[in-house]
Amino acid sequence: MNWILPEGASLGFEGLAAPLQIIRGLGGGTQGQVYEVDLEGERLALKWYLPACIARDGALERRLEASIRATAPNEDFLWPIALLRASPASRPLIRLRQESFGYLMPLRPTAYVGACEHAAGRLAIGLRQVLRACFGLADAFHALHLAGLCYKDVSLGNLFLEPGSGGILICDNDNVAVDGADHGAVLGTPGFMAPEVLLGQARPGADSDLFSLAVLLFRLLTRHDPLKGQMELAIRCLDEPARRRLCGEDPVFIFDPLDDRNRPDPIEHAAALITWPIYPRPLQALFEQTFCRGMKQPSRRALTGQWKQELARTLDRRALCPACGQENFQASGAPALCWSCGAPLPEPITLLLPHGAVLAAPDNELHAHHFDALAGEDLRRPLARVVAHPQDHRRLGLRNLQATTWSAETHDGRVQPVQPGESCSLAALARIQSPAGPIAVQRPTRPSPAA
Amino acid sequence: MPFPDVKLANRPLHFLYLCDCSGSMAASGKMQALNQAIRQSLPGMAAVARDNPEARVLVRAVRFADHAAWHIETPTPVDQLEWRDLHAGGITAMGEALKLVAAALQTPPMEVRALPPVLVLISDGQPTDDFAAGFEALLRVPWAQKAVRLAIALGHDADLEVLQRFIGTEPATAGRSPRRPLQASNATSLAQYIQWASTAVVGAASMPASRVSETPLEPAAGNIPLPDLPPTVLDLTDDVGPLVW
């Protein structure tokens, strides 16, 4: 790589009291190069633009300044912190003839890897983490859209995942603008762009973000593309005109209930056929809403709030197959078979809450939104977590993650305190009183087949 | 529990170098510069291939001097590629090289479904055989018509007219000047062009990058919008005076 900024050097910038040390180049893209830098002991990232990019995008500087003033919608964005221009003394050290500028942003921690690692199947990650990442994405775009902003360039390349937790980070926030204000040159990334933007009939905005978001969620959940079915197989050379037809002129969702022209091929598109049935019907319905009616009617697409709600509910329905241990997301009530090994899934213990129900499976969590109808779904601060007994993994308990003591009531009416950090066995309990609200423990009505 | 072990659907992306190995390439270290440039570009190319799981990047190379022959005949995944040095000597059988590539782009051996192939022709002189016949043979093959064709002229004796015919004469579209062969006048610019072709262009052909309103949504002639050329990064520090041809 030919680095524009000299690695190892200290550079002065206008408006920065202390110099920045350029630690090393991290990568380069179509717009510029990104460096790890040190500002008075703090590690940050600096994106430096190529003159061609600045020339093409006249509103770039104005947009960045507006974003910097507005501050990040939530902490999942690697949001611009400050716009930087080299000081006169440092300008000669920058290896470009034309003037250029850049911006500072938080540095992505090394535990976060590019989402394409998951798409390529090279990441050890579980379904729970993938669903949490999807929730994080919906939540981040919810905050962004509520702030009146739009992102415009949703794609796999701008998302990072932490496989252990399902945490996310969103980079490349330099196209963000007030929805409808339309300063900016970016149209999006083909494959993620809404058909009306790809065809040049509309400018990118919050409605087209909703389409791109759904594509990204689909790709994370299925490792497949929502528009690549039989119609893609019919294309010999997948070039720009072909992509335009597939994604713009005649886009058909591979699981469109009414149009079966683009069904997945059992061999070429096996990923979609294996993963799609894992997800509960209401979650599938949001994809159908966005990719069927919403394909041509942008205002019909599933909203970020709907995604948040369904993704959170899907996580609430998580249960482990007693035969193979694989994660399942059970529809309420109906008896089901494990998607992975086909074994019947026993009816689980269910925690009934004032607003929702959570199946008892290790790592499932209770949150404020389960108790308070006005609290938006938020997975950041769990109030309780289902845990397996350290000696007997089949015995499940509920751990108190709150700062206040619970009182747990057994079937025979005994009441016992559960201190913060302690867990109580779910087998013996009828209900728990927590400061957030009551938790009722519902045991299966039929005996579990595994027992 | 792990995410289901499912394979992402992908398509092959064939990348072919056509390297001039005529005697003139021995002068002023051009042959060594080309060997170095390609070898140095491989890690970056492998990284791009990794980042584009929808593409299976496969590399081949043809050498041409008195005759054309495969230097790397088996389509090889980039991360398994070892670049053996090319050696200069002989005349410039460029037409024959095009015929060799034309045969390789027939289906079969080409897959039925693929991404647009990328052909990179590097030359420092004039073809000594029937270029026109070779070029006609190439353009009769549908995969060659669909291919992204790039040409790098080494030094001032390269036949720009022939290289221009190879890449095609695309009319100037709004905001874009017509495509020209890339002219490498020294080892540094050669390395930059090779790097650009093997990373940015491979990226563009395998997975689309962000579009800006200025890039025409419907590409005029080429079927892949080519990324910007690398910026001229000024060499301020280590100006050791690269070879000048």
Ligand SMILES: Nc1ncnc2c1ncn2[C@@H]1O[C@H](COP(=O)(O)OP(=O)(O)O)[C@@H](O)[C@H]1O
């Ligand atoms: N805040 C950051 N911390 C660490 N690496 C980053 C950060 N932002 C971008 N990168 C890396 O820098 C490279 C180029 O970044 P990007 O902004 O996507 O460039 P472009 O938009 O020009 O394609 C990518 O490899 C990306 O992973």
Ligand SMILES: [Mg+2]
């Ligand atoms: Mg980017």
